[in-house]
Structure formats: C-alpha cells, structure tokens
Amino acid sequence: MKSSTTIINFTFAFFISSMLLAQGHTTPALKIYPGKVTLEVGDSRQFEAVYTDTAEVESDTTVSWSVSPDSLGTIDTTGLFVAGSPGECIVTGTLDTLMDWTLVTIEKADGEDTTGYEYQHLVILPRDTTVVLGGQVQFQAYYPSDSVSLPGAPVDSALTWSLAGMPVGDLSGEGLLTTTAQGYGVIRAQIGEWEGSSFVVVTDPASDTTGLDTITITRDSPSPHGYTTMGVLTEGELWTLGGLPHPLNVLNGGKVYFPVGSLTEDIRIHIRLPGFTRLDGDSVGFTHKGVIGGIEFQVLVNDTLAEPYNFETPLIVGLVYKRGLLKNMGIDPSTLGLYFATVEDDTVIFDTTGIGYTTVDLSLNRIFSSVAHFSSLAIAGEVGSAEPLDTDPVSIMLPAGYALHPNIPNPFNPTTSIRFALPRATDVSLVVYDLLGNEVVRLVEGYNGAGLQRVVWNGRDASGRRVPSGVYIARLVTVDYSNSIKMLLLK
Numbered sequence: 345m346k347s348s349t350t351i352i353n354f355t356f357a358f359f360i361s362s363m364l365l366a367q368g369h370t371t372p373a374l375k376i377y378p379g380k381v382t383l384e385v386g387d388s389r390q391f392e393a394v395y396t397d398t399a400e401v402e403s404d405t406t407v408s409w410s411v412s413p414d415s416l417g418t419i420d421t422t423g424l425f426v427a428g429s430p431g432e433c434i435v436t437g438t439l440d441t442l443m444d445w446t447l448v449t450i451e452k453a454d455g456e457d458t459t460g461y462e463y464q465h466l467v468i469l470p471r472d473t474t475v476v477l478g479g480q481v482q483f484q485a486y487y488p489s490d491s492v493s494l495p496g497a498p499v500d501s502a503l504t505w506s507l508a509g510m511p512v513g514d515l516s517g518e519g520l521l522t523t524t525a526q527g528y529g530v531i532r533a534q535i536g537e538w539e540g541s542s543f544v545v546v547t548d549p550a551s552d553t554t555g556l557d558t559i560t561i562t563r564d565s566p567s568p569h570g571y572t573t574m575g576v577l578t579e580g581e582l583w584t585l586g587g588l589p590h591p592l593n594v595l596n597g598g599k600v601y602f603p604v605g606s607l608t609e610d611i612r613i614h615i616r617l618p619g620f621t622r623l624d625g626d627s628v629g630f631t632h633k634g635v636i637g638g639i640e641f642q643v644l645v646n647d648t649l650a651e652p653y654n655f656e657t658p659l660i661v662g663l664v665y666k667r668g669l670l671k672n673m674g675i676d677p678s679t680l681g682l683y684f685a686t687v688e689d690d691t692v693i694f695d696t697t698g699i700g701y702t703t704v705d706l707s708l709n710r711i712f713s714s715v716a717h718f719s720s721l722a723i724a725g726e727v728g729s730a731e732p733l734d735t736d737p738v739s740i741m742l743p744a745g746y747a748l749h750p751n752i753p754n755p756f757n758p759t760t761s762i763r764f765a766l767p768r769a770t771d772v773s774l775v776v777y778d779l780l781g782n783e784v785v786r787l788v789e790g791y792n793g794a795g796l797q798r799v800v801w802n803g804r805d806a807s808g809r810r811v812p813s814g815v816y817i818a819r820l821v822t823v824d825y826s827n828s829i830k831m832l833l834l835k
Contacts, residue, residue, distance in 0.1 A: 372397055374407070374442035376435070378590045382449045383427040384668060390596035391423040391446070392589040393437045402565075404572065404589070407437035416450055422586055424596070465707060466540030467495045468533055472599070474545045474582055475523055477808060483519040485533040485540055499535060506532045509703045509712060511786040511806060512546045524807050525785075528601065528660045528712060530703050541707040543599065545582055545660060548808075551604035556580065559602060560612040563592060571614060580604040591617060594628045595639055597710070599662040606657040614642040618720040619687040630722075632692050636675065637665040637723035638685060652684075652717040658700070658800075662712040665723050675725035680704050681769055682713040685722035694724065696766075700799050703790060746825035751801075751818065755832040758803040758810070762787070762829075764820050766797065773821045774799060776831075784811060787818075803833055 373396045381389055395405040409419045416433040419425045425435055427450040436445040467486045475481045485503055486495035507515040510527030519533065523546045531542045556578040565572035577583055585598040595615065618638040622629045630638065643653035663682065670677055682702050683694040696702075698716030705712065711723055747765040754760060764774065774788035785806045787799045801818075805811055813835045819828040 372442065374405075374437060374439050374444045376437045376444040376446050378446070378593065380447045380449075382451060383425075384451055385427055385430060387667070388424060388426045388597070389448075390586065390588070390593045391419070391425055391435055391437070392593060393423065393439065393444075394589060395439065395442075405439060407439045410436045410438070411448075412436070417448070424586075466499065466533055466535075466538050468531060468540040468542040469495060470542065472543040472582075472584075474547055475521070476549045477523055477526055477546055478549075479523055481521050481523075481544065483521065483531050483533070483542060485519070485535075487538070499533075499538075501535055504534045506534075508532065508790055510701050510714070511789060512544070525804075526603070526808070527701070527714070530705050530712060532707070539707055541705050543662065543705070543710075543712065545601050547580065548604070551580070553580065553604060556604065557607040558610045559583075559607070560610075561615065562612060563588065563615045574615070577602070579607055585615070588615070591621075591623055591628045594637070594666075595664075597664040598639065599660075599712075601660040603657045603659070606655045606659060608656060609645060611653070612644040612647070613718065614644060616640040616642060618685060618722065620685065620692050620720075620722065632724075633673065634675065635685075635692070635722050635724045636669040636673065636680075637663055638721055639663060640720045641718035643718050652719040654717040655715075658698070658714040658716045659718075660712065661715045661721065662705075662710050663721065663723055664708075664710050667709050670725070673725075677704060677706055677725070679725040679769055680711055680723060681725070682711050682715075683722050683724055684717075685720045685724075687720075692722070694722065696797050697763075700797055701788060701790070746822065746827075748818070748820040748827040748829055750829055751831050755834040756803075757834050759800055760803075760831060762799045762801060762818055762831075764797055764799075766822070770822045770824070773819075775819050775821075776801060777817045777819065778811075779815055779817070784816060801831075 375394045377392045377394060383389055393405050393407040394402050396402050409421065409423050411417055411419045411425065412434050416431045417426055417428045419435060425448065430450050433448050434445050435448055436443060465488060467488055469484050469486065470481065473481065485499040487497050487499060505515050505517060505519045507529050509529040512525050512527045512529045513521050513523035515521050515531065521531065521544065526546050526548050528543065528545050531544060533540050558576055558578050560576050561574045561583065562571040563574055575583065579602050582599060582601045585595050588596050592615065618640040620631050620635060620638060622631045630636065643650050682699055683696055684699065686693045700714045702711065702713045745767055749763040751760045751762045762774065771790065772788050775786050776784040778784055785804065787801060803810055811833065813833050816831045816833060817828050818831055820826065
C-alpha cells in the first residue's frame with residue numbers, strides 16, 4: 345500500500361509538472377546578479393537576488409548570503425560584498441531550497457602607492473547616523489579587523505579629527521560632536537596614512553511632524569506598472585539606496601535625506617540611470633570624459649512627471665563613485681564636483697545652481713551636497729576640459745569669472761537667497777557678519793565645484809537662534825577673490 349501511495353503521489357506530481365510546462369510555467373528559480381565580477385582590494389559590490397516563480401514573473405527577494413573562503417572578503421545581510429585580499433571566492437545566495445552563486449575575482453589594486461588615490465582605512469563608529477539638534481555624539485576610530493569592514497582594535501594614539509560639509513556643530517579633538525545647526529557633516533579621523541570617515545545628519549526635534557508628506561521610491565521593472573516600489577518613507581527620514589539590480593547596482597550606497605518641511609505634497613521618485621550612461625555587457629560607464637557617476641531622479645505627482653521638481657527645503661544627497669575610475673581616467677579627486685546635468689544631442693551641460701556645500705569623502709568614495717531640486721545629477725572632475733567620447737567637445741556652462749550677487753529679496757523676512765559664481769572649483773568661505781564685525785553664521789565653508797551657486801540664509805545664527813532686525817554683511821572669500829554685500833533683515 346505504501347508503494348502504491350508513492351506511485352500515486354509521483355504520478356500526480358508528474359501530472360502537475362506537465363500541466364505547468366504545457367501552460368508555459370517553469371520551475372521556480374533563484375538568480376544572483378551581477379554574474380562573474382572582478383574587483384580590486386578595498387572595493388565593494390552590491391549583489392542582488394531575483395526570484396522567478398512558475399509563471400516566469402521576476403521579483404526581488406531576500407536571501408541568506410555567504411562567501412567562501414571568508415578570508416578574502418565579507419558580505420552583509422543586504423548582499424554588500426567588500427573585497428579584502430587577492431584571490432577567488434564564491435558568493436552564494438540561498439532561499440529555502442533554492443541556491444545560486446557567482447565567482448568573484450579579487451585583484452591587487454593598481455598603483456597602491458599612488459598618492460591621493462589609495463588609503464589605509466580606519467573604521468569610524470557610529471557609522472552614518474543622525475543626531476538631534478543640540479545633542480552630542482561621540483565618534484570612535486578603530487583599525488580594521490580581519491573581516492575588512494568590521495572594527496578591530498581601537499586607535500589609542502593621538503588622532504586628528506575634522507568636520508567637513510555644513511557648519512552643523514563643534515567637533516572636539518577627541519571626536520565629540522556637539523550639534524548647533526541642522527544639516528549634514530562628514531566626520532574625518534586621521535593618523536599618519538590611516539584615515540576614515542562617517543556621515544552625520546543633524547535634525548531639528550522641534551520641527552512640526554503633523555501631516556508629513558510621503559515619498560515612494562520606485563525603479564524600472566517588468567511589472568504591469570512598469571516599475572517596482574523599493575520603499576515608502578516620510579519627511580525627516582534618511583534613505584540609503586540599496587537592493588538595486590544590475591545595471592542600477594552602481595547606484596547602491598547613495599543616500600538621500602528629506603528634511604521635515606521639504607515637501608508640500610506626496611510624491612513618487614523614480615530612480616534611473618542618466619542619459620549619459622553607457623552600458624557594455626556587465627560594465628556601466630559614462631559617455632563623456634570627466635564623468636564618473638550619475639543618477640536621474642524623476643519626480644512624479646499623481647503619476648505626472650514634474651521636472652525639475654523644486655523642494656521647499658534643499659535635500660541632502662550623497663552619491664558613490666568607483667575609485668578605479670579616477671585612476672583610469674587620470675582625474676584628481678580634489679577636482680570632483682556634483683552637478684545638475686542636461687543632455688542635449690552629444691553635449692552634457694553642467695550647472696551647479698541649487699547645489700551647495702559639496703563635500704568629497706575620499707575615504708569611502710562618496711560625494712555629498714545639498715540639492716534644491718531633482719532631475720539628473722552627475723559626478724564629474726575637471727569639467728572645464730570634459731568632452732564626449734568620439735564626438736565634438738562638450739559645451740560647459742560655467743561662469744566667466746567670480747561674482748557675489750545681491751541677495752534676493754532684500755530687505756527680507758525671514759529668508760533670503762545669496763548667489764555667487766565660481767569659474768573653477770575652489771575652497772570657498774561665505775560668512776555672515778553683523779555691523780560690529782562679529783561672525784553670525786558660516787553658510788559655506790570648504791571645497792565647492794565650479795558654477796553658479798545659491799545659498800539660503802534663514803535669518804538664524806550658528807546656534808539656530810533668530811537674529812534681530814538690522815543690517816548684516818555677507819562676505820565671500822576664495823583663494824583669488826573676495827567681496828561683500830549688505831543685507832537688511834526686517835521683522
């Protein structure tokens with residue numbers, strides 16, 4: 345009887361399988377993307393898992409990740425692999441009884457002794473984080489462990505700590521950040537040739553959180569809608585790009601912070617590769633010299649495209665780039681900038697209007713800026729000499745000279761816009777003073793890309809307090825230029 349039951353069950357299973365095949369159905373499968381890859385020591389790659397059901401419908405899925413041998417690299421629960429040592433290893437994804445794997449070849453980084461390109465990395469904890477205005481956060485530096493990206497022994501020698509980005513607070517010599525203003529900062533620690541970094545966002549706990557608008561993040565997919573929803577968040581949240589399959593996986597690791605008050609309506613943001621992207625098999629490149637990364641943010645309101653889409657308060661955007669591209673293209677990392685990019689025929693037009701506080705994180709291959717609207721963004725170096733590959737030279741819309749324009753409006757209450765022009769990338773300081781010469785607030789401090797830039801002053805000092813009515817001086821200083829304007833605040 346037991347044998348008969350086995351035969352009946354087998355016959356039934358065979359009948360069902362035959363019916364599924366006859367109707368065009370297939371066996372469920374798991375596929376790991378990308379396929380065979382080659383990385384350099386220290387590089388990372390985001391792996392994705394796609395599940396195909398019996399109706400041949402694909403969908404992203406969560407799997408258990410492993411790497412063998414684990415002495416060559418690490419992989420976290422999201423599929424982010426970090427290459428540790430030269431050799432070959434297998435990255436495997438497992439979902440119940442389904443499994444797929446891919447081969448990873450790790451090579452020694454070319455030119456490891458090239459100054460400005462390769463670094464001895466420290467691990468800074470906490471990693472990318474948020475902290476409330478007026479709060480404190482203690483950062484600690486560690487040497488990497490055998491697991492590459494995990495902390496090892498703490499650095500017990502004297503470190504040099506620094507804060508780049510917006511003037512969000514005061515950083516002590518021991519790595520203690522005391523926040524005094526909203527915005528973002530890049531915390532850096534260095535000892536000898538070792539250095540590391542962490543990204544921090546300062547939020548205002550007093551912000552009105554009633555009736556917050558939502559942001560739905562989507563990407564292209566073969567679904568009936570033509571897109572897949574990657575996440576839904578609200579104002580005040582920090583979103584990290586992840587789980588994007590090839591070829592969008594070059595965008596993984598980017599960050600977008602939506603301050604409370606940045607929206608007046610619910611929106612959908614569709615993630616795409618920009619028009620200046622070039623696909624060559626498993627490789628993703630860019631069609632214009634000097635461009636090493638980019639992303640297109642399409643904003644839709646009630647499924648209607650709105651481009652460009654202006655935010656009430658600028659967002660904070662961080663994009664990643666591949667260190668190897670800098671070496672291959674001979675780009676000096678100090679020339680990198682973030683630009684709005686418009687493709688017209690064979691030309692990419694770069695513009696920085698609405699982009700401010702650009703900061704390059706050389707430790708983790710990222711670039712951060714405040715961004716006033718969404719369209720296409722590009723990471724580029726030395727754009728003044730950029731040109732499309734095998735086409736005519738690129739027309740770059742850059743200012744002919746330095747300028748500090750009158751603020752608009754003037755008089756103002758409570759905010760005013762200050763615009764300035766930079767013909768080339770340089771270190772910039774834009775500071776507001778009172779009539780007695782006392783510093784009120786630093787609006788810009790650090791390296792900025794070339795172009796016309798706009799900064800909004802909200803009439804508050806560095807501690808976030810509203811300043812009284814009166815005349816204030818905004819002074820712009822670069823290596824080659826300085827100028828001042830008068831601004832009248834009326835209440």
